[in-house]
Amino acid sequence: xxxxxxxxxxxxxxxxxxxxxxxxxxxxxxxxxxxxxxxxxxxxxxxxxxxxxxxxxxxxxxxxxxxxxxxxxxxxxxxxxxxxxxxxxxxxxxxxxxxxxxxxxxxxxxxxxxxxxxxxxxxxxxxxxxxxxxxxxxxxxxxxxxxxxxxxxxxxxxxxxxxxxxxxxxxxxxxxxxxxxxxx
Numbered sequence: 001x002x003x004x005x006x007x008x009x010x011x012x013x014x015x016x017x018x019x020x021x022x023x024x025x026x027x028x029x030x031x032x033x034x035x036x037x038x039x040x041x042x043x044x045x046x047x048x049x050x051x052x053x054x055x056x057x058x059x060x061x062x063x064x065x066x067x068x069x070x071x072x073x074x075x076x077x078x079x080x081x082x083x084x085x086x087x088x089x090x091x092x093x094x095x096x097x098x099x100x101x102x103x104x105x106x107x108x109x110x111x112x113x114x115x116x117x118x119x120x121x122x123x124x125x126x127x128x129x130x131x132x133x134x135x136x137x138x139x140x141x142x143x144x145x146x147x148x149x150x151x152x153x154x155x156x157x158x159x160x161x162x163x164x165x166x167x168x169x170x171x172x173x174x175x176x177x178x179x180x181x182x183x184x
Contacts, residue, residue: 065100129180
C-alpha cells in the first residue's frame with residue numbers, strides 16, 4: 001500500500017473510534033446497529049420517533065455502500081486493510097466518491113448541526129465527537145483548528161474539510177480535525 005504512516009493513523013483512528021463500535025477489529029452490520037443506538041440515544045430519539053427511523057435507514061444505506069465498495073473478500077466485514085485501500089483510492093481521486101461516502105459525510109454534518117441552522121458550532125461539534133469517547137476539551141480545540149477560528153463551519157466548508165481529512169499529508173491541515181482529534 002502506498003499510504004503514508006500519517007494518513008494511515010488518521011484512517012485507523014476513524015476506523016477504531018467511529019466505525020468499529022464493538023471493537024472486534026472489523027466493521028460489520030453489528031457496528032452500525034450499535035452506532036444507530038448511540039446516535040438515537042444522544043439525540044433522545046425513541047424507537048417511535050421519525051428521526052430514529054430516518055437514522056436507521058441512512059446508516060443501513062451507508063453500511064451497504066461501504067460493504068459493497070470495501071468488502072473485497074465478501075465476508076460481510078470490512079477489515080483494516082480493506083478500509084485503508086478504499087480510502088487511499090478516494091484520496092488519489094476524490095471525484096470517485098461513492099454515494100455512501102457522501103451520505104456519511106452529510107449524515108455527520110446533520111448530526112453535528114443539532115440546531116439545524118446550516119452550521120456546526122464548537123459546542124455541537126464537541127457534543128457529538130465526545131459521545132464517541134473523545135475528550136470534550138480536545139474536541140473543542142479540534143473545532144478551533146478545523147474552523148480556522150471561525151464560530152461555525154458550513155456544509156460546504158465541511159465537505160472541503162472532509163476531502164482534506166482523507167488526502168492531506170500536512171499535519172496542520174484544518175481537515176485533519178473534523179473527527180475531534182488534535183494529534184495523530
